[in-house]
Amino acid sequence: MKNYKKLFLFTTCLLVGFLVMTCKSSDSQEIEKPAKDLGEGANCYIIPEEGKYSFVPLHVSGKPIENVRKVDWIWSTKVNESNEQKLLTNVSYENGRVCLTATGEKGNIVIAAFDENGKIVWVWHIWCTDTPKTMKYENGAVFMDRYLGAVSAEQADGKATWGLVWQWGRITPFFAGYDDTEWDVANAFTEARKWTILNPKYNLEWKFDAHSVSIEEAIAQPTVFFYDKKTCDWHNNIDLKLWGSVKTDYDPSPAGYHIPQTSQWEELKNLVPKKDLSGATYTFGNNEAWWAASGGGREFDSGCNIIGEGDIFVWSSTAEYVTDPFAGMKDFPVAYRLIYQLKSNFLYLKAMGNRSFAHTIRCVAD
Known part of the structure; x- marks a missing residue:
């Protein structure tokens, strides 16, 4: 009986943990959407709409891009002549993935991978536009x-x-x-x-x-x-x-x-x-x-x-x-x-x- 109780408690904890990770709040009951995977290795990624996106830093050939310690934006085109960068609200490197949050505005932004010494080891062009035909x-x-x-x-x-x-x-x-x-x-x-x-x-x-x-x-x-x-x-x-x-x-x-x-x-x-x-x-x-x-x-x-x-x-x-x-x-x-x-x-x-x-x-x- 004790083992059944332990199993019940363990399963309940897992369920609660899952709900905490995937829900924004218990009041709104809004399920947070996972980041969209941008897919295979490329030097340009198309972002057609607002939301969260991520990709694994790979070369076109599929070989991993090495020595990545952090990722950040380095330059951006202006949105409505604003002097503030308005295309991405978040750029980070987490668990081996480059993570982005797009605002939905249109334009071009370049992000870079830095090594432990702060040197740029790779760059990507993030193209914020409707999906080209x-x-x-x-x-x-x-x-x-x-x-x-x-x-x-x-x-x-x-x-x-x-x-x-x-x-x-x-x-x-x-x-x-x-x-x-x-x-x-x-x-x-x-x-x-x-x-x-x-x-x-x-x-x-x-x-x-x-x-x-x-x-x-x-x-x-x-x-x-x-x-x-x-x-x-x-x-x-x-x-x-x-x-x-x-x-x-x-x-x-x-x-x-x-x-x-x-x-x-x-x-x-x-x-x-x-x-x-x-x-x-x-x-x-x-x-x-x-x-x-x-x-x-x-x-x-x-x-x-x-x-x-x-x-x-x-x-x-x-x-x-x-x-x-x-x-x-x-x-x-x-x-x-x-x-x-x-x-x-x-x-x-x-x-x-x-x-x-x-x-x-x-x-x-x-």
Whole structure:
């Protein structure tokens, strides 16, 4: 009989404990929702609505990200021009998981994993937007309906369709800005300082640095735009496989997507420019995709933004060594991008570019 009583008491305690952990209060009887698991390893996670989210810090390959001791936000786009970070109310690292609480506001925020010495060992782009749709193009490629980081895919929403920009091969996004206010190194990142918020707890600043670094150093300094005069690269060890036809650990796309090869956007020869130079449309069947003219991104040798008028610049994951006597190149490493200059109607589906340029990205489905 004593054993039955002990078993009854033990079972009762477990039941009470379960109720305490899952209920906010006995008065409201409101059951607290568990954090939504964001799934497999990626460098970008989409947050479509308010609520709690979490993920295990994994590389795209599934390998654990090591030496994580804490996680915190480091920079965010502004919400309604507020100088307070309003996208996430909680960022933490608990029981081997990165935990987030989203407000439901739209925008972009970058969070970082720190080691025991306070060094940044990895970063993630948290993309607070409605879940992007996809569109199948005539060649079979399935593209996302917006640029990476854009909070809208609708033409009428203007600059909300522009997105963020990346140096080729880096996981870290940069904010390009909206206006031509940056003309030399001295005023580079004026727009980023105007439209983003840096976490005051950390000694971070938007800046240009004229030397190349290792991947580890670049990750540790996510707000620094690097450039080497000799190689025109941010990376001190030339690597044309940081992005590729197979998704890599450095691909900034969310799960289920990757950066396209130039061969996947050949259908964009059928882009139709808007008369106001705000962008171009691609139509297949009854579907239409909007490609905003968000400018050239950031200049490779200064970090200054390139807004321009009616310009579309988009990175591919295609890169190779090129020999071109007319351009003075011999086995020179280049990456390729899409360039469409609407004003002159010049379209380049495979334009060479220095890897320290920062351009936008249009993801394609895996």
